[in-house]
Amino acid sequence: MATPQAAQTIRPQQDAEPLLDCSKLVRRFGSRTAVDGVSLDVAPGETYGLLGPNGAGKTTTIKIVCGLLEADSGTVRVAGLPVRAAPGPAKRLIGYVPQEVALYPDLTVRENLLFFGRLYRLPRRRLERRVEEVLELIDLTARGEDRVDSLSGGMRRRLNIGAGLVHSPTLLVLDEPTVGVDPQSRHAIMESVRRFGDQGMAVIYTTHYMEEAERLCDRVGIIDHGSLIAEGTPRELVALVAEKDQVQLVASGDLTRYAEACRALPEVEGADVDRSDEGTVHAVVRDARSLLPRLLDLAHANRVQIRSVEIVEPDLEAVFLHLTGTALRE
Ligand SMILES: Nc1ncnc2c1ncn2[C@@H]1O[C@H](COP(=O)(O)OP(=O)(O)OP(=O)(O)O)[C@@H](O)[C@H]1O
Numbered sequence: 001m002a003t004p005q006a007a008q009t010i011r012p013q014q015d016a017e018p019l020l021d022c023s024k025l026v027r028r029f030g031s032r033t034a035v036d037g038v039s040l041d042v043a044p045g046e047t048y049g050l051l052g053p054n055g056a057g058k059t060t061t062i063k064i065v066c067g068l069l070e071a072d073s074g075t076v077r078v079a080g081l082p083v084r085a086a087p088g089p090a091k092r093l094i095g096y097v098p099q100e101v102a103l104y105p106d107l108t109v110r111e112n113l114l115f116f117g118r119l120y121r122l123p124r125r126r127l128e129r130r131v132e133e134v135l136e137l138i139d140l141t142a143r144g145e146d147r148v149d150s151l152s153g154g155m156r157r158r159l160n161i162g163a164g165l166v167h168s169p170t171l172l173v174l175d176e177p178t179v180g181v182d183p184q185s186r187h188a189i190m191e192s193v194r195r196f197g198d199q200g201m202a203v204i205y206t207t208h209y210m211e212e213a214e215r216l217c218d219r220v221g222i223i224d225h226g227s228l229i230a231e232g233t234p235r236e237l238v239a240l241v242a243e244k245d246q247v248q249l250v251a252s253g254d255l256t257r258y259a260e261a262c263r264a265l266p267e268v269e270g271a272d273v274d275r276s277d278e279g280t281v282h283a284v285v286r287d288a289r290s291l292l293p294r295l296l297d298l299a300h301a302n303r304v305q306i307r308s309v310e311i312v313e314p315d316l317e318a319v320f321l322h323l324t325g326t327a328l329r330e
């Protein structure tokens, strides 16, 4: 068994070197400060979501990260290499997917990808192989010979992402890749982004769809008025504002006694019976997921049959409201 001294010397393993490292970025436009001291880092294989309302400074930050806009102060490094507005080796490592679709409508899907790959002077054979890989990644292999102007909006968005991928970047930067896209295409785009992370690419991604950030991102930074006001995993952020979850148990049996037994648990802040529809016990608890097995054991012990369980956890929208006093989406 470890002695207390031994335990003290054991440290959590340090994370890998960040692939993207931004430090104290500031950018003003006239008297307006669009980015006001943003520092963040993204590890290889990590998907980082930059979440904030219109005008928060997301695109400005992203453009500085990609070396498309000069910061007034602060530094950006990708794989240790400084990113500046002037061309440099760091830029080859970055794939940028802009907020607006930028493709050639009268070229085919494959021709567009070949075009973007040639910008990076990839040798022909390698480029051709890579284009086929990218088509698979964005799920457009079957549409390779179709002209872009014959694609749906969601497919164009996916191809726009593909154009940022052809030169095999290690950091993929996406600015609102799912704006104005129907739910099905959004799902396809999100699945693609998830695969990039699985392949070891670092991804930084802006959005104001918080449910998307919650599902997709390993970590989220919330940006408002040019400053990062909170950062963490979606669960950590949610825990910042509320430690309470609601559990709704649709059940039959002696629910009054069951609710009373639930209330006796220290993690349960309240439990009431609602008989309006089916019999339901509403409980307000700390950390519903870890408590659930005990709530089910209690039901069993009280001969209560549970028919369904729903856990309602606070979401990032609640976090945003709490931190800024305003809703994320207008
Ligand atoms: N070229 C520019 N000239 C002047 N002001 C600018 C310029 N680009 C951005 N801004 C201002 O900087 C602030 C941040 O803009 P930015 O585009 O970074 O926001 P955003 O978070 O990307 O918003 P959205 O969700 O609407 O895309 C805004 O007030 C915007 O008007």
Ligand SMILES: [Mg+2]
Pocket: 058, 059, 060, 099, 175
């Ligand atoms: Mg923007």
